[in-house]
Amino acid sequence: MRHHVTCICVLSSVLSVLGISCAKKADTGADPQVTSLGSVEVTAELLEIPGEIRNDPMYDYAHVMKYKVLTVHRGSVDTDVIYVGQYNPAKSRAAAADARAGDIGGNLQQFRVGDIHRLALEVPIDDYYMGGIINKYFGQTEDPVYWALWTNLVVQ
Amino acid sequence: MVKKQAFLLLAVVGSLLSTSAAFAAEGEPVLQLAREVRTKGWIVYAARSAENKTWDLYLMRPDGSQRRNITNTPDYEEGGPRFSNDGERLLYRRFPKGTTIHHDLWGFQGRLVIAAADGSNPVEVGGDKEFPWASWSPDGKQIACLTMKGIQIVDLETKAVVRKLPRKGTYQQLFWSPDGQWFCGVANARIMWTVVRMHAETGKLNIVQEFQSCTPDWCPDSQHIIYPSRPAGQKGYGFTQLWMSEGEGKNPQMIYGEDGYHIYGGALSPDGQYVLFTRCGEDGGGSERDGAPICVMRMADAPAVAGPSPDLRRVHPHANEPTVLQLVEGWEPCWTYTEIGVK
Secondary structure: OHHHHHHHHHHHHHHHHHHHHHOOOOEOOOOOOOOOOOOEEEEEEEEEOOOOOOOOOOOOEEEEEEEEEEEEEEOOOOOOEEEEEEEOOOOOHHHOOOOOOOOOEOOOOOOOOOOEEEEEEEOOHHHOOOOEEEOOOOOOOOOOEEEEEEEEEEEO | OHHHHHHHHHHHHHHHHHHHOOOOOOOHHHHHHHHHHOOOOEEEEEEEOOOOOOEEEEEEOOOOOOOEEOOOOOOEEEEEEEEOOOOOEEEEEEEEOOOOOOOOOHHHOOEEEEEEOOOOOOEEEOOOOOOOOOEEOOOOOEEEEEEOOEEEEEEOOOOOEEEEEOOOOEEEEEEEOOOOOEEEEEEOOOOOOEEEEEEOOOOOEEEEEOOOEOOOEEOOOOOEEEEEEOOOOOOOOOOOEEEEEEOOOOOOEEEEEOOOOEEEEEEEOOOOOEEEEEEEOOOOOOOOOOOEEEEEEEHHHOOEEOOOOHHHHHHOOOOEOOOEEEEEEEEEEEEEOOOOOOO
């Protein structure tokens, strides 16, 4: 019995150590692009992706998502909640740039509600992007839509 | 027995429907249509050259005769030709050799070129990507361009921007109406892929057709707009049909549809009696590949459904069986009745 308890303790300790070593390293999302591109830089939580993210190879579009602003690093943001157009969000940010939207990128692989992103932004979207926009918030708010230039994942 | 007879009847009907699509360049109704349009001016269009493999511009009679390559540039690709309203000149875009002509971005790509209607004296106007989505003014002295900063009216002689309008969400395929009163284009209005009309002086915008609609063009009366649309409610991805609405967005009417094909390149003859379109097995119109067959149909046949198209016939049970003259493969055709001196 004592031997059994000892084994459990050892195993627990090993798992605990492994757990610590496997945990993602904290990352503020800062890199040379996100800290320099655009006129606004924020850290924000992705609150909502309204509708489904389409993956249509024939057509490109920006999908407007709702974010809660946690920190404003650069520029001026007057509201806690902002609306951000993400270009072809079915793609990883590193693979999203193309002839229509050439200056976008970041290390984010996938958009998930609840994740925290560090974003380099411009506003309003129409001054920086010409293309289809899925905006499920149309008619619900007069707030401007931001254009996401760079999107990095933040790990806390 | 009844079932067997019904099956045979269906088979015969299906066969007749298939035959009546009349896409082979034979059969008296098609020959009659060909004779009817043969002397009605010229069609300009882009197509891949069999000789140099690049996209060149071609002229042909509306029955497909007297076809000739009017650019013949092995070192460039060319596309998007539009006659000026008087039919005396052409504007189009010239791209570096090997460029993939994107069906939604082509107006932003390459350089604007203006030439005589027979392709002679081509002059590059501006640099790469300048004067995007250039469209003729009624008198041909100005062009309207769709830029990120808005709609710009450019004087062709001085190249100066003489007037600006907010683009109000319009993002591609801007065209100036023949009477100069309006623009049409594709915009983010309540939803994306909405065909809109904008007053050329006030900038007031109205929705013409929402949902999966694009590539609009003006009818000669400047009161109607023709556009491809892929309506909701179809099985799976669905197919793009050719539609027309009044400029206010009223009375949308399907012009031509065919299950299995995406219909693009809609353009009317100068008298509005005939319609040009392309029928492509894949969505987008085919500019990324080799284009699609250019077709001519009488507007009197609209609304028309071709081929078996059982799903489409259920939605449009009173549609006509069209006579369709299928011409060569191409992209974005444009029609003038002006005799432009091509021998």
